[in-house]
Amino acid sequence: MYLENNAVSTGKCPFHGAGSEFKPFDQTYWADPYPFWENARQNEPVFYHPELNYWVVTRYADIKKILADPATFSSQILKEALVSLSPKATQILREGEVNPKSTVTNDDPEHKKIRRPINFAFVPKRVNEMESKVRTLVNEYIDRFIHKEKADLVADMFFEFPAEVLFEFLGFPKKYLSEIKQLSEQRMILKFGNLTEEEQQNEAHAAVDFWRLSKNMVKEVADAEITPDNFLGDLLRYRNGDDNILSLEDIAGLLYGLLFAGHETTTNLAGNAFRTLLTERHAWDKICADTSLIPNAVEEVMRYNPPVFYWRRRALKSVNIGGVEIPEGGNVLLVMASSGHDEAMFEDPEKFDIHRINTKDHLGFGFGKHFCLGAPLARLEVRVILEEFAKRLPNLQLVEDEIKPIVANLFARGPKELWVKW
Ligand code: HEM
Known part of the structure; x- marks a missing residue:
């Protein structure tokens, strides 16, 4: 079962070479990936995977070094x-x-140019303003299922909730919400999945639709008589009608990125948080008794059961990582989830401990110049969800026999269904 899989692998099997043993799309591996990475960190922390044509990096220090070196x-x-x-x-x-x-x-100088306007619009004030709206929304979702006997938290809340928050934050018309959710799922498997020819073509058409929709949404807001007081309005004010500062197509590009990055990940974080906390019942009981423990508990979920499992870079020159020479042009797969379980960084890493002091040092939101811009919003969303559930549904329990497998891809990991009763 899923969470037991996070336990230390006891019967350590001999390692025959991670390159041949790593089967990223295999359900058996994906249902229980952590023992494999424990073995890899100890025996072959950097290895080449010929099928994927990627150099796979597993240790915290190596991954951090790579993220810190965009040059x-x-x-x-x-x-x-x-x-x-x-x-x-x-x-x-x-x-x-x-x-x-x-x-x-993008890399610098392009990255710097594009990140500046988002930084301008992504100010703490905008994020903090979201708290009361998020709290109201959480309670609306709970109200919709609390009268039932049991609920699937993913279908009944986590799938759509972060997108609804994101739309509110960005200032997007809600009528596009379910279309964007659907297109995002398709975009994720096009980018990170292993598809047949027919599936690739379907999902490529979906990416074209997604891009057109992003452009249309920007045009709709830009053409409105009043520039709204929200993130999108901030970008339009920053642009000040000047394409040299920021064109409407540039804004559509930023949205195309945010409309993917800003909800899939949070859906999986919320699912992983409830899956972990309800399995580790002592932790759930503690946060219900004292909600001030929630922020660190969220960080511990990000370390122990992170939503973004893998990330990627390409070496621009030949470079030595962990004693292995990665050639110029080499594709690099960063096993972000493995970094959170690295025994050299986190004491007793297989223990889920909401009091862990250095848990915030996890790399789940990245590190360095590309550090996640949405981290404050994601943290706020999951904190408020947990606060309201702890208040209203402290007796929440997993319905153990209704746990479904996880869809395998080379990006995110989280439950596709999460049945609970109370
Ligand atoms: C639990 C939720 C989330 C996780 C785990 C997550 C994870 C990450 C990671 C690992 C990166 C680093 C990418 C890199 O180094 O190349 C990143 C970047 C980014 N994230 Fe998030 N993210 C989350 C939520 C969000 C949200 C809610 C938003 C927007 C509202 C967002 C927007 C972004 C953006 C724009 C970047 C790119 C920053 C840049 O390249 O300068 N993320 N995220």
């Missing part, structure tokens, strides 16, 4: 799908002119 490790690889797309799927994307400028896929 050597480029983010432009994130423009590409993890498993190379077919010529037909690539053609669909080209013809649809899907070429958004985004912070996460």
